[in-house]
Amino acid sequence: MTAHIEARKKLKAYLSIGVLLKGLKIEGCMLIEVRWHGRGGQGAVTAAEILASAAALEGKWVQAFPSFGAERRGAPVQAYTRISEKLILDRSFIYEPDIVVVLDESLLNADRSNVLMGLKPNGKLVVNSSREPHVLANMLRFNGDVAAVDATSIAIEVLGVPIVNTAILGAVARIIDTPRKESIIEVMKKKFPPTVAEKNLKAFTIAYDRTIIGRL
Amino acid sequence: MSSMFKSLKDLPRVEYFSAGHRLCQGCPEGIIARLVTKALGPNVIVVTPTGCLEVSTSVYPETAWKVPWIHVAFENAAAVASGVEAGIKALKRKKLGFVDKKVHVVALAGDGGTADIGLQALSGALERMHNFIYVCMDNEAYMNTGIQRSGTTPFKAWTTTTPIGAKWRGKLQPKKDMASIAAAHRTPYVAVASISHPLDFVNKVKKASEVEGPAYVHVQAPCPTGWRFDPSKTVEVARLGVLTGMWILYEVEMGKFRVTVPVPRRKPVRDYLMVQGRFRHLTEEEIAEIQKYVDAEVERVNKLMGYEVIGPVVT
Amino acid sequence: MSHRLVLSTNHAVAYAVKSCDVDVIAAYPITPQTTVVEKLSEFVADGELDAEYIAVESEHTALSVVIGASALGARTFTATSSQGLALMHELLFIASTMRLPVVMSIANRSLNMPLNIHCDYQDMMASRDCGWVQIYVSSAQEAHDTIIQAYRLAERSDILVPVAVCYDGFVLSHTYEPVEIREKEEVLRFLPRFKRPNVLDLERPITMGVMALPDYAYEFKFQLIDALTKVPRALEEVDKNFEEEFGVSYGLYEEYKAQDADILLVTLGAIASTAKIAVDKLREEGVKVGLFRPRLYRPIPVDVWKEKLRSAKILAVVDRAISFGAIGGPLFTDIVSVFANESDRPLMMDFIAGIGGRDVTIKELMDIVRMSGKVLQKGRVEKACIYYGVRGVEYE
């Protein structure tokens, strides 16, 4: 039997227990569910996918998917990311997210009930806002951790356009353990052409540094 | 071009379209199929949509075709030809087939499959600039289903769906100008031909095969059954079409319009109309009306040419 | 060397098509299929795939182009959804009876009206009698691998039948997940080229797409019927060879905790994935429930279905399509037909769900199992088909 078939057989064994990478331990049943709220054109779907890809780099099973209506540029959109130690079988939407990411502060006013819907009490909220986390928490009457960063300013400053997805990922990286910042950076380097990647990484890093985490 | 046929005797003697087919007595499609395949030679793949030619030549267990031939559906000859052409390109490039061979892809379709139900597929194929030849055999109605009106049925012609009644007198609208539609796609080569001028016709097909990209040849196909004339008159009726200016033979080569068969002295349209049963109901006024249309068209063509290539009516 | 990427199912399909080294691709954009052919056009534009990419003016032409190229012996691909598949309808029958090994991916989407871009299987189910091999997959990886298997199956000289690879629009088509990419070199080892009989060929000029009158038409159609009967075994062989090359196999079906199940959920595609969690949760509660997911849907592997479904006490079929005016959805009526002449058969119920992209949750699947459990206790099915989740409809 040739070596590659041998390798495949091994892989199959791993696949069958739902573990992607050799040597990875199954740590209970970790599952992180993230819901992204943005407007068409802000890159929420791409952000969801980058976060998933980064976690996959760390050997996690992942899912990222959009929730499309017939939305066009500017309309509120949602996207979802699931990260798990185990093969993800659930293909229904996310109703009780661990983390909610808001790419556009105006959605808090327009769509508040939607944004917070189902967010676990011990969940985390990431908001693109120049306001302090505790102000946001108070405004939303939310008891969990809030991470805030003015991603729009950063995006305009670095990218020249208000496409905030890579900046907001900086804030997400601050509040989340898996995936790590380095994995996100690696994915972004692969995903974008070099000059674009450079600018987006800059936006990501600045946002990462400027993110403030707080609560009520 | 040097490769043009100088005489009809230059056409190959071999038949690529066999006898024993089931087309009506005197059917022009038999003539067209023979001439097109003779003009193009054996390295040809023929695509035919559903219609008279298809049902008369492919009834299992017999086929009249001696060249590769495919029929898929009614409205998609140009699309299937696109696929055949693309397939040849890909297989050639990958050295999987047709290596070092120049293969002509030709669609042989009726007017319904071209101007009506097949127009979208044809428009797409012309726009995508596939390297193929599309020959429309225009018998001016749905003959295969029994003489129903099509977009190319001429003004006032009788068909089974444009009957002569108290309110209707044949087709109420003028004929769709397919060749102009093809030319409007900036198709590199567009021609209108007639079986009554076979050398002109085969050379147009030949020219069509030599351009890069698509070519469209619109050939009149007088149908004895549907137009109501004696089968022996098929070519004669076609010739009258040319001589009366009802069917002007021209080509549009890279956008340049040229009448290929000048008619210095025109016959009145009555000569063309009155030999056909489908126009038998026409009154003198109606004939005069049709004559006016033709005169206007002749004037337009002469203007395009810059001189009087089609002459006045001489009785 | 293989590598792993996080891809949407649509992109996973495009990568597979690239590895299969197809010659001609023709397609027309339609949501949610579009990103398959966008990706393929990128591959062709970048020179990563040596193929003719024909951006046609309709789905009807897409399949016509593919038929023309396939008739020539080229390896071909197209993809569509919903109305696009409906527009292709007449050509589906033509491709199969002409025995052209076309492969098409279908990101399943509801049919109008009302206009709806989301998932159900109405599009393919409306064409289920078209003579194509129809495989429903339940993950991006399976979609990727099934495209490769589809070419191997379709091009077998004893099969020569087109194959449709179906997956839930959006739910799978737009979901990104890890996919191990099968590299071209390995794929082509698994998928060698061979010369097909009866193609458009200058040396052997045949007539394709003949007219046949009552004396021959039925015999030509029977050839396809015969080829389809060989598909289940052929797919098993293809799957086995695939496993030898790539270490993964999928079979004609998937079952989960089905061996001793009293209640058996039977469903296709993505719902079957979510259903496993429902099964796990119910098992924890002591409910003897399992799952059977047909992968090969057409031709129906009758003996396999019969054997696998017979042991349950009640079948809870979840149909993601409606058969208007019938006694249940397409999958249900198919299963009923499998047991038509069997006295020893389970009770059967149909739950039509997930229509127009309506989410099918773990909770709902558990509810469906519980409802089936109650019917089982009664020992009699009063209402075979439940239009599950329709507001204003009373079930019990």
Add this chain to the structure above:
Amino acid sequence: MVELKKWYELPIGCTNIEPGSSLRNLTASWRTFTPVVDKSKCTKCCLCWVFCPEGAIELEEDGSIKINYLYCKGCGICANECPPRAITMKR
């Protein structure tokens, strides 16, 4: 009665693998009037050969014509088009 082929004896995929097999179909039976050539009048212009929808007129080496009466359907185009009127239709 000709015995019809069984399903497995037919070519696969609704094809016909016998190019030109329509030659088996002798369309002479369609004919009412028969074209007769007066060789003395024939100018070897070959127009009848060109115009025959059946391909039932064969062109000989020397340019003279021969009508294949097995296939001629008797449409009469050849007689109608012959410039020197060398072909006549007879019952």
